[in-house]
Structures are given as C-alpha cells and as structure tokens.
Amino acid sequence: MLRQHAAAETQFLGHIVSLREAAAGHLVKPGERPAAIALLQSVLSAEIACVLRYTILSVSEPALRNPALGAEFQAQANDERAHMRVAAARIIELGGTPDFTPPAATAIPATEAAFAAQVDENLRGEQAIIAHYRDLLTHFSTNDPATTALLEEIIADEEHHSSDMTDLLNTGIG
Numbered sequence: 304m305l306r307q308h309a310a311a312e313t314q315f316l317g318h319i320v321s322l323r324e325a326a327a328g329h330l331v332k333p334g335e336r337p338a339a340i341a342l343l344q345s346v347l348s349a350e351i352a353c354v355l356r357y358t359i360l361s362v363s364e365p366a367l368r369n370p371a372l373g374a375e376f377q378a379q380a381n382d383e384r385a386h387m388r389v390a391a392a393r394i395i396e397l398g399g400t401p402d403f404t405p406p407a408a409t410a411i412p413a414t415e416a417a418f419a420a421q422v423d424e425n426l427r428g429e430q431a432i433i434a435h436y437r438d439l440l441t442h443f444s445t446n447d448p449a450t451t452a453l454l455e456e457i458i459a460d461e462e463h464h465s466s467d468m469t470d471l472l473n474t475g476i477g
Contacts, residue, residue: 318352318406319428323435330438334446340399342439343450346457347390349432352406353383356425365418365476372476379464386457393453419476426468433461 326345332338357380360366366373391401436458443450 315352315356316424316428316431319349319431319435322349323431323438326435326439330442333442336397336399339443339447339450340394340397342442343390343394343397344399344402346436346439346454347387347394347401347403348406349435350383350387350390351403353428353432354380354387355405356428357383360421360425363418372471375467375471379467382460382464386460389453389457393450396449419472422468422471422476426465426472429461429465429468433458433465436461 322345326342329338329341357376361373361376361380363373366376391403394401436454440451440454440458443454
C-alpha cells in the first residue's frame with residue numbers, strides 16, 4: 304500500500320512531464336496544422352489533469368475542515384476548466400477533435416499526512432506546465448497569433464497558481 308501511495312503522488316507530475324516530452328517532436332513543425340492540434344491537445348490533457356486533481360483536493364479532508372483551502376482549490380479548478388474550454392475551442396477552430404479522455408495520472412492519495420506533499424507536487428506540476436506552455440508559445444509566436452494570445456493568458460493564470468501553491472506551502476498547510 305505504501306508503494307501505491309508514493310506512486311500516486313508522482314503520477315500527476317509524471318503526466319505533465321510526459322506531455323512535454325511527447326510534444327517536443329511536434330515543435331519542429333511550425334505552421335503544420337496536425338502538429339498544432341497535437342500541441343494544443345497536450346494543453347487540453349494537462350488542463351484536464353489539473354481540473355480533476357484540484358477538484359478532488361477541494362473536497363479532501365483538509366479542505367473540508369478549512370473552507371478557505373477548499374475554496375482556493377475549487378477556484379484553481381475553475382481556472383483550469385476555463386483553460387480546457389479555450390484549448391478545446393482552438394483545436395476545433397484548427398479542424399481537430401478534442402480528446403477529453405481523462406489522463407490516468409490524476410490519482411491522489413487521500414491521507415492528510417500527504418496533503419503538503421500534494422501541494423508541493425502541484426507547485427512542481429504548475430512549474431512544469433509553465434515551462435511546457437512557454438515552449439509552445441515560442442513555437443506558435445511566429446505563425447499563429449490566436450494560439451499565442453491564448454497561451455499568454457493561460458501562462459499568466461498558471462504563474463498565479465504557482466504563486467498560490469508557494470503561499471500555501473509557506474503557511475505550513477497539511
């Protein structure tokens with residue numbers, strides 16, 4: 304059981320890292336619609352993982368005992384849901400079909416002892432997402448102003464989420 308618990312803590316971050324690695328091959332194809340759709344699908348997949356993870360954290364035992372904590376994670380889940388919408392809409396605009404299959408990497412341990420570790424993993428996940436989206440921003444900035452603007456807005460939100468996670472960790476949650 305302990306091994307499963309440790310593995311679940313790393314699935315979220317592992318999923319984000321694997322999305323970035325998988326997208327790297329598409330970054331060499333600027334202006335190609337299938338590559339653009341695949342890159343935006345990586346955004347959609349990351350956002351789905353975040354929506355599920357933050358929603359679960361918003362109703363976790365620590366968050367239910369501390370309504371402000373629950374509200375913070377629900378607000379972040381709502382932001383991530385908005386990111387899902389714009390990524391899916393852009394995929395459709397480019398002629399693709401969004402894949403809303405939830406990633407398997409959203410498992411979250413249910414113990415309070417792991418809550419601070421989960422928030423730390425969220426912080427590392429947000430940082431990895433920001434790095435990934437900056438890679439995508441560089442890719443799209445020369446040939447796709449609509450996607451560039453979309454990514455700039457999402458990055459600003461993700462930077463805010465990263466700051467929120469840092470603040471939570473500095474307050475000694477969990």
